[in-house]
Amino acid sequence: MNRPKKQEFKFPTHIDEYPTGPQYKAGFLPEINAGWRSVRPVIDHEACVFCLRCYLLCPDGTILKENGKIEFDMDYCKGCGVCAHECPTDAIKMVKE
Amino acid sequence: MTTNNKIFISGDEAVAQGVKLCRPHVIAAYPITPQTITVERLSEMVEAGEMEGIYMHVESEHSAISAAMGACAVGARTFTASSSQGLLYMAEGLHYCSGGRWPVVMMNANRSVALPWSIYGDQRDSLSLLDCGWIQVYVEDAQEALDMIIQAYKIAEHKDVLTPMMVNLDGFILTHTYELVAIPEQKMVDEFLPVFETPNKMSFEEPKNLGFSSKPDDNTEFKYQQNEAMFNAIDVIRDVDQEFAEKFGRKYYDMVEEYQCEDAEVVLVALGSVCGTIRVVVDKMRAEGKKVGLLKIRYMRPFPEAEVKNLARRVNAIGVIDKDISFGYEGTVYTNVNSAISKIDKYVYKSNFVGGLGGRDITKAEIEEMFDKLFFGVANKSEEKVEFFSLNVETND
Ligand code: SF4
Ligand code: SF4
Numbered sequence: 001m002n003r004p005k006k007q008e009f010k011f012p013t014h015i016d017e018y019p020t021g022p023q024y025k026a027g028f029l030p031e032i033n034a035g036w037r038s039v040r041p042v043i044d045h046e047a048c049v050f051c052l053r054c055y056l057l058c059p060d061g062t063i064l065k066e067n068g069k070i071e072f073d074m075d076y077c078k079g080c081g082v083c084a085h086e087c088p089t090d091a092i093k094m095v096k097e
Numbered sequence: 098m099t100t101n102n103k104i105f106i107s108g109d110e111a112v113a114q115g116v117k118l119c120r121p122h123v124i125a126a127y128p129i130t131p132q133t134i135t136v137e138r139l140s141e142m143v144e145a146g147e148m149e150g151i152y153m154h155v156e157s158e159h160s161a162i163s164a165a166m167g168a169c170a171v172g173a174r175t176f177t178a179s180s181s182q183g184l185l186y187m188a189e190g191l192h193y194c195s196g197g198r199w200p201v202v203m204m205n206a207n208r209s210v211a212l213p214w215s216i217y218g219d220q221r222d223s224l225s226l227l228d229c230g231w232i233q234v235y236v237e238d239a240q241e242a243l244d245m246i247i248q249a250y251k252i253a254e255h256k257d258v259l260t261p262m263m264v265n266l267d268g269f270i271l272t273h274t275y276e277l278v279a280i281p282e283q284k285m286v287d288e289f290l291p292v293f294e295t296p297n298k299m300s301f302e303e304p305k306n307l308g309f310s311s312k313p314d315d316n317t318e319f320k321y322q323q324n325e326a327m328f329n330a331i332d333v334i335r336d337v338d339q340e341f342a343e344k345f346g347r348k349y350y351d352m353v354e355e356y357q358c359e360d361a362e363v364v365l366v367a368l369g370s371v372c373g374t375i376r377v378v379v380d381k382m383r384a385e386g387k388k389v390g391l392l393k394i395r396y397m398r399p400f401p402e403a404e405v406k407n408l409a410r411r412v413n414a415i416g417v418i419d420k421d422i423s424f425g426y427e428g429t430v431y432t433n434v435n436s437a438i439s440k441i442d443k444y445v446y447k448s449n450f451v452g453g454l455g456g457r458d459i460t461k462a463e464i465e466e467m468f469d470k471l472f473f474g475v476a477n478k479s480e481e482k483v484e485f486f487s488l489n490v491e492t493n494d
Contacts, residue, residue, distance in 0.1 A: 011314075015325075018318055020259055021198030022309045023297040 033060075037079035039094040043070055047091035054083035054092060102280050108271035109134035111239040111278045112178070112204045112264070115246030117148050118286040119202075122173035125153040125164035129183040130216045131268040132206040136178055158183040162190030162201070169199035170307055172298035174250065177201060180268060181208035181222045188226060194261045195230025195323065197308050198297060200253035201261040202246065203231075207369065207420075208268040209455045217456020218268035219420040220368060224397070224429040230323055232262040232330055233397045235368040239276045242266045244347055247286060251337045254293055257329040267370040269456065281345055289344050327399045334396065352401035354393040355408065357383060361390030363414040363471040366405075366434055368394050371418060371459050378464040389468050394430065405437040414446040414471040420453040427451075427483040446474045449483040463487055 012018055048070055055063045055070065062076040063083060084092040106114065112135045126136040143152040155161045158179050165175040179187055184205055194201055205223050209215040223233060232253065236242045245264045253262040266272060299307060311319055335351045342348035357379050358364055365375055372393040382389045392408055394401060409415060415438065419428020426432065431449035438445055450467050453459045463486060473479065
């Protein structure tokens with residue numbers, strides 16, 4: 001799947017920069033969403049078997065498949081721990097921020 | 098010019114014929130008196146295979162507008178129709194639709210609103226929804242109703258407008274009376290009205306987030322833009338009417354139509370079918386040497402401010418007939434007309450005649466009396482008034 005690239009959000013300065021009505025190409029929300037996290041996932045790549053369970057289950061879609069490795073987008077991870085809980089090999093640990 | 102085939106049909110049927118010629122992909126409507134015949138005819142046309150569109154039987158007007166918006170969002174040309182309480186039930190969706198910039202076309206059969214319950218005509222339903230962001234046009238007869246449906250798609254779908262449009266016709270007076278109506282040829286309508294294209298559609302090639310939320314930071318900007326689109330419609334309305342006149346030979350004079358106003362001293366302003374009666378009275382009084390005229394307001398939104406000011410500069414008195422009342426103030430058409438007149442540097446005597454509510458006739462004698470009151474008001478420097486006319490009982494006023 002082609003994950004859309006995050007684009008820098010520039011607040012419009014002219015009315016013509018607004019779309020016609022509230023319809024625009026899909027993308028990320030312009031702001032990061034991770035302010036409430038108190039713990040964060042840390043992965044042990046040696047233990048990970050790349051089953052992609054965490055990738056599918058992350059409620060925020062913040063887990064990325066980068067060159068055959070699991071990575072996290074820390075701008076959006078809320079620290080819920082679902083990934084760590086569901087990982088069959090305990091490759092993910094939640095550590096205090 | 099064209100060889101128009103004329104048939105004897107009601108206003109409701111004329112609307113159905115107009116819709117058919119525009120080839121909507123989706124019709125979603127719920128029948129309500131006095132609009133019923135329109136949606137019945139359309140469902141029959143779809144059933145008989147005379148039309149290719151899909152007819153959606155929905156369970157309410159709220160669903161009708163929701164379905165129409167949904168269809169519009171995937172790029173379909175859509176039609177819906179309503180009246181009175183049904184239109185009010187749709188109100189939530191009306192704002193949604195205009196804010197989403199989905200150019201749905203609707204026919205509204207103007208009908209009184211409850212209580213007391215009434216199925217007869219006045220214009221309180223649509224006028225109470227003037228602020229919902231829809232273009233509103235009011236027609237005088239069945240031919241104009243048919244023609245305006247065709248024009249409505251072209252106006253609403255214009256890239257600078259992309260705003261839904263409501264074609265209003267007076268309940269019973271127009272919906273249920275029969276007239277000879279010219280039916281344009283399909284081929285000519287196809288040439289006049291291109292296939293609906295919109296940049297705002299749900300598409301796999303160009304995925305978009307449709308109808309999103311906005312924060313206080315930019316909500317006003319979206320509303321500014323919506324308001325601008327409504328003003329853009331003024332030029333589009335003019336161009337579309339001009340092109341329509343060249344193609345079909347019938348012209349509707351853009352935002353307003355002036356009748357005998359060139360040298361008029363006093364004029365009556367009105368919407369819809371009562372304009373026909375006023376014309377007759379104007380002719381009679383003109384024959385008696387009285388300089389009277391009619392300003393038929395066709396569009397209430399966008400409002401024909403320039404045209405009203407232009408007229409006010411030339412006359413001594415303006416009377417506004419309102420088949421509605423904004424309780425606790427005055428008629429809604431009057432409020433709008435008055436606001437435009439207040440911007441010119443001249444005094445014009447004004448009077449607001451509220452009547453015709455719940456289907457009561459407005460007679461030629463009453464219209465003549467209104468003109469007389471306007472002449473009297475100017476001559477005697479009377480106080481400007483809002484009055485209910487033709488009450489059947491004495492009042493304390
Ligand atoms: S902690 Fe929760 S939000 Fe963060 S990556 Fe794991 S599942 Fe996703
Ligand atoms: S669930 Fe565990 S093993 Fe599976 S991909 Fe995620 S981190 Fe790796």
